[in-house]
Amino acid sequence: MKGQARGQISLDLMMAVLVSIIVIGTLLVVVENVQASYEDMFIENQLKKIASESAAFVTSTNAMGDVRFTAELKVPKVQHGETKQAPAVTIDGDTITVSISIGGKDFGRSSHFSKPATATVAFDNATERLVVNNIV
C-alpha cells in the first residue's frame, strides 16, 4: 500500500471507533436514566394500587352497616428489582398513605376512604394487615 506502512491503522478507522465509543457511551447514559425513571414509575404504580385497594376495602365495609365486625386486609409488599419490601402504612382521618424508601428515594401515595361512623381503621405492623373494627 502506498503511503501507509504495514500494521498502521487508518484515520478513518480511528474516527469510526471514536464515533462508536461516543455513540455507545451516550446511549448507555440515556438507557440508564430511562431505566431508573421506569423503575421509579413501577414503584409509584405499585404504591398507588396498594393505596387505592386499601381505601376501597375500607369503603366497602360500609356494607356491613351498623353491625359488630372486624375486617382485615393483608397489605402486599412492593417489588423492586428482585426483592420485596413491606411499605409503611399510615392512617390520618379519612386518608390512607402508603410509603416506602428505596435506594435513598422516598415514594408515597395517598387515597381517601369512607368508613362506618363507629368503625376504627388501623394498620397492624406485626401482621402487615389493615384492620377495620366496628364495636357497637
Place this chain on the structure above:
Amino acid sequence: MTLDFLIAMILVVFSIGAMMQLAELRTYEIKENIEYEDLQEKAEAAAIALSGGTLIGCTTENGTAVPFTYNTSVPGITKGDLGLKDYNVEVTADQVDLIAEDLGSAANVIVVDLELDKCSSPMPITGVSGQDTQTVTLKVAK
C-alpha cells in the same frame, strides 16, 4: 470514515430510539390501566357503601340500617361519605341530584345503577315490599 459506517450508526441510533419510545408507550399504557382499575375499584366500593343502608337507606324502629333501601327523604351525602374525595362524582335518584358535579372533561367515567327499595324511616321490619323500587345512578370520573 465511510458513508456506509455513518449510515449504519444513524440507523442504530434511530432503531434504539424507536425501541425506547415503544417501551415508554408501554409504560404509559400500564399507568393508564392502573388509573382505570383504581377508578373501577373506587366506584365498586362506593356502590357497596351506597347500598349498605347507612348512607341513603332507611332505619328500622330500633335504629338498625336496612341494606338495599332508598330513603325517600334522604339526608344529604358527600363525596367523602363514598370515599371519593379525589374524584368527580354524580349521584342521582328520582331525577334528584344527591351529589352533582360536572363530569364533562373526564377521561374515564364509570356508571353504576343500583336498584333499591323505596322506603321512609323508621320502617317496620316487614316494610320492604320489593314492589316500589328506585334506581340510584352513581357516576364516578377522573
